[in-house]
Amino acid sequence: MDRIKMKNTLRIGAVALIGLSALSIGANGVYATLNAKATNVTPQVADSGTLSLTMIPGTGSAGFGTKIDNLAPGDVSNRYVDLTNGGTLASTGLSLDVVATGTPSLITDGSTSKALRVTVKSCPVAWDLTNGTCTGTTKTEIAAAPLSSLSAARAFTTTTGLTVGAISRLQVSISLPDQSETTLNGVAPVGTVQGGSVSLTYSFTEAQASPATTNR
Amino acid sequence: MMKHTRSASAVAALLAVLLLLLVPSTAAAQTRAAARSAVAVTAAGSWGAVAAPVGGAPVAGRSFTASTSAFVGLSQDFDVVNLGTLPLVGHTFQIRTDPGFAGPRNPTLTVVLCPTGAWKAGRCAGGEVSLGTNTSGNFTSTVPLAPGGRYSVNVSTPWYWGAFTSTVNVSVARDHVRAATLTNN
Incomplete structure (x- = not known):
């Protein structure tokens, strides 16, 4: 009895297998098609660009590497730095922020203009350090601003970006506004700027120019 | 069981929304470059x-x-010392007498300055500078004084009928400090 059952099962399996094989062969025949492909012989190369901004002292200048000492009201000390857009992408949004720590009266104005000011100007050629002049057209990039206002990035007003390889030659002026403080027997008034000191870190930043779509 | 499945779905949806809000879109991505200085001290x-x-x-x-x-005249020497870091081109003395005397009844004060600081027999080696004579007690010097430097001053009164104490205060205003400079380096 069991042998008969086994035989029937095998028969059904064999029939099913044959049926499925026939179906599979038939289906391939139905969907068979022709394919064609075109491939470029030379691989197309796509490189990503780079954005790089570097800063070095201007010609003949110490840059920000030397201390500015013993400022009196009205004193102006100019430092010179060159910014180079050394990447392969043009830039935009040139800006400066300054992190200042130290004597508060030198950083933030009180009721009068007391705090140190920073002014940034640019020159198309190297600055003449003997008298701080530019033989080309001087552009004011950042008008005199107290240190506290430069804690947030301040955009350059005229040179908004740099082309690839372009150099921005900057004169950075640090000035102590002229102000009157009278000492009595060697003691300065409350909130004095005298004898104060600040540590400054200058950060120049640029962003990539707008993305471009090209058609060739 | 159904309840758990719904809660899980809600949490997943919330996370997806948060991710969309937090992750900047590709369109907003922008490369930036910065050049930062070392710390500069001013x-x-x-x-x-x-x-x-x-x-x-x-x-x-x-x-x-x-x-x-x-009934004794005053003749007192003292020094003036520049305590600042900037050179001075002058300063102001206020000499007050106590008790105060009204107007012209004040002692007449005479101030003489010795830049070299070397008095000898009442005379200043190198020449003395008179700052004047008055009863107000206000005197202005225009003698330069380097940081840390000192010079000598003599304040005197002629014979006077009353006893008094003179108090000398020294004021230095911006005008008494060197002129502003412009440096390029």
């Missing part, structure tokens, strides 16, 4: 002067006093 100078006993240590905030008896 320091302001200071200006101030004080009167001190001849050859004595100056003490900021302290007045110099000298007393005289009745």
Whole structure:
């Protein structure tokens, strides 16, 4: 009895297998098609660009590497730095922020203009350090601003970006506004700027120019 | 069981929304480059002067006093010391007498300055500078004084009928400090 059952099962399996094989062969025949492909012989190369901004002292200048000492009201000390857009992408949004720590009266104005000011100007050629002049057209990039206002990035007003390889030659002026403080027997008034000191870190930043779509 | 599945779905949806909000879109991505300086130190100078006993240590905030008896003239030497870091081109003395005398009845004060600080037999080696004579007690010097430097001053009155104490205060205003400079380096 069991042998008969086994035989029937095998028969059904064999029939099913044959049926499925026939179906599979038939289906391939139905969907068979022709394919064609075109491939470029030379691989197309796509490189990503780079954005790089570097800063070095201007010609003949110490840059920000030397201390500015013993400022009196009205004193102006100019430092010179060159910014180079050394990447392969043009830039935009040139800006400066300054992190200042130290004597508060030198950083933030009180009721009068007391705090140190920073002014940034640019020159198309190297600055003449003997008298701080530019033989080309001087552009004011950042008008005199107290240190506290430069804690947030301040955009350059005229040179908004740099082309690839372009150099921005900057004169950075640090000035102590002229102000009157009278000492009595060697003691300065409350909130004095005298004898104060600040540590400054200058950060120049640029962003990539707008993305471009090209058609060739 | 159904309840758990719904809660899980809600949490997943919330997370997806948060991710969309937090992750900047590709369109907003922008490459930036920065050049940062090393720390640069900038320091302001200071200006101030004080009167001190001849050859004595100056003490900021302290007045110099000298007393005289009745019917005796005053002749007192003291030093003025520049306590600041900036060179001075002058300063102001205020000499007050105590008790105060009204107007012209004040003692007549004469101030003479010795830039070299070397008095000898009442004379200043190198020449003395008179700051004038008055009863108001206000005198202005235009003698330069380097940081840490000192010179000597003599204040005197002629014979006077009353005893009094003179108090000397020294004021230094911006105008008494070197002129502003422009440096390029």
